[in-house]
Amino acid sequence: MRLLVTGGAGFIGSEFVRGWLRSDPAAHVTVLDALTYSGVEHNLASVAHRPGFRFVRGDVCDPDVVDQVTAGQDAVVHFAAESHVDRSIEGAGPFVRTNVVGTQVLLDAAVRHRVGRFVQVSTDEVYGSIGEGSWTEEWPLAPSSPYSATKSAADLLALAYHRTHGLDVVITRCTNNYGPHQFPEKVIPLFITHLIDGRAVPLYGDGRHIRDWLYVSDHCRGIELALRGGRPGEVYHIGGGTEVSNHELTGLLLDAVGAGWDRVTRVADRKGHDLRYSLDDSKIREQLGYAPQVPFAVGLAATVDWYRENRRWWEPLKAGAERV
Numbered sequence: 193m194r195l196l197v198t199g200g201a202g203f204i205g206s207e208f209v210r211g212w213l214r215s216d217p218a219a220h221v222t223v224l225d226a227l228t229y230s231g232v233e234h235n236l237a238s239v240a241h242r243p244g245f246r247f248v249r250g251d252v253c254d255p256d257v258v259d260q261v262t263a264g265q266d267a268v269v270h271f272a273a274e275s276h277v278d279r280s281i282e283g284a285g286p287f288v289r290t291n292v293v294g295t296q297v298l299l300d301a302a303v304r305h306r307v308g309r310f311v312q313v314s315t316d317e318v319y320g321s322i323g324e325g326s327w328t329e330e331w332p333l334a335p336s337s338p339y340s341a342t343k344s345a346a347d348l349l350a351l352a353y354h355r356t357h358g359l360d361v362v363i364t365r366c367t368n369n370y371g372p373h374q375f376p377e378k379v380i381p382l383f384i385t386h387l388i389d390g391r392a393v394p395l396y397g398d399g400r401h402i403r404d405w406l407y408v409s410d411h412c413r414g415i416e417l418a419l420r421g422g423r424p425g426e427v428y429h430i431g432g433g434t435e436v437s438n439h440e441l442t443g444l445l446l447d448a449v450g451a452g453w454d455r456v457t458r459v460a461d462r463k464g465h466d467l468r469y470s471l472d473d474s475k476i477r478e479q480l481g482y483a484p485q486v487p488f489a490v491g492l493a494a495t496v497d498w499y500r501e502n503r504r505w506w507e508p509l510k511a512g513a514e515r516v
């Protein structure tokens with residue numbers, strides 16, 4: 193299968209590409225990535241020498257480059273996005289551009305070149321917040337942040353291209369990911385790297401917000417199942433089964449580095465902060481055989497170890513982000 197992976201230099205996209213080429217070293221993978229602040233080409237260094245691997249630096253909103261890289265592909269896995277909620281609150285423009293317009297440009301190219309399958313990688317945040325129970329795939333979209341609103345728009349566009357043009361679209365919606373190579377602005381790598389450096393960590397509000405955490409390689413396994421076996425026009429939830437409040441998460445990370453609660457600073461809550469996310473992922477479990485493999489305690493310990501051992505990866509990224 194000839195694969196185009198957008199956003200393949202980012203956290204989840206690079207994990208997907210490394211895993212794909214590890215399991216099939218002869219596979220053909222083209223990565224299209226603009227290398228924005230969160231894209232790191234070195235994330236792909238371990239597979240860059242593979243004969244079937246090609247890296248193209250380019251923008252998903254650029255119809256010419258998208259047209260060139262989409263020609264001849266069997267499938268597209270679309271990760272490229274602006275992905276940080278706090279940044280979307282400060283300014284929604286780049287989110288609308290990349291997440292909505294970029295998806296439309298890719299969908300048009302996929303139709304034109306008769307791509308066999310288009311996987312839209314999406315998020316549980318499109319549903320807003322849920323007090324009790326879990327969302328099924330039929331739940332109405334009610335996004336709270338500009339980030340999740342643009343992901344919702346992209347999902348609806350992808351489904352519309354399926355209905356209108358017959359494009360073989362599959363959408364995956366996943367819970368919060370964690371693991372190595374995550375840009376140190378997201379809560380887990382931000383807290384780990386602050387704590388390693390002896391700094392205090394900022395906890396939003398009262399810390400009662402609940403997220404369902406999934407190790408990044410489990411997310412990528414779910415995406416591969418959907419890519420290979422998902423039904424056209426369908427949405428699949430990829431869940432973690434580990435609901436943890438931000439307060440509990442902070443306690444676990446403090447323990448992991450041997451620090452106490454005196455290293456926690458309470459900060460004003462994020463505007464429009466969703467209280468709880470929870471996905472019902474029985475569809476992908478029953479229909480495609482998905483099951484997460486990495487227990488939260490194991491994945492979290494591995495993640496803390498990775499950030500301890502890879503200061504050279506995160507320090508310049510963090511310094512750059514803090515200078516802005």
Ligand SMILES: NC(=O)c1ccc[n+]([C@@H]2O[C@H](COP(=O)([O-])OP(=O)(O)OC[C@H]3O[C@@H](n4cnc5c(N)ncnc54)[C@H](O)[C@@H]3O)[C@@H](O)[C@H]2O)c1
Nearest residue numbers: 199201202203204226227228230231251252272273368369
């Ligand atoms: N991180 C999570 O917890 C999570 C959970 C569910 C879904 N998702 C989705 O997974 C996808 C990847 O998220 P991530 O956490 O790896 O994000 P990330 O920010 O680490 O990576 C995004 C990548 O996209 C690239 N990119 C951004 N704008 C681009 C553009 N205009 N053209 C080409 N490339 C561009 C960046 O350079 C970067 O390499 C996103 O679509 C996100 O919505 C993320």
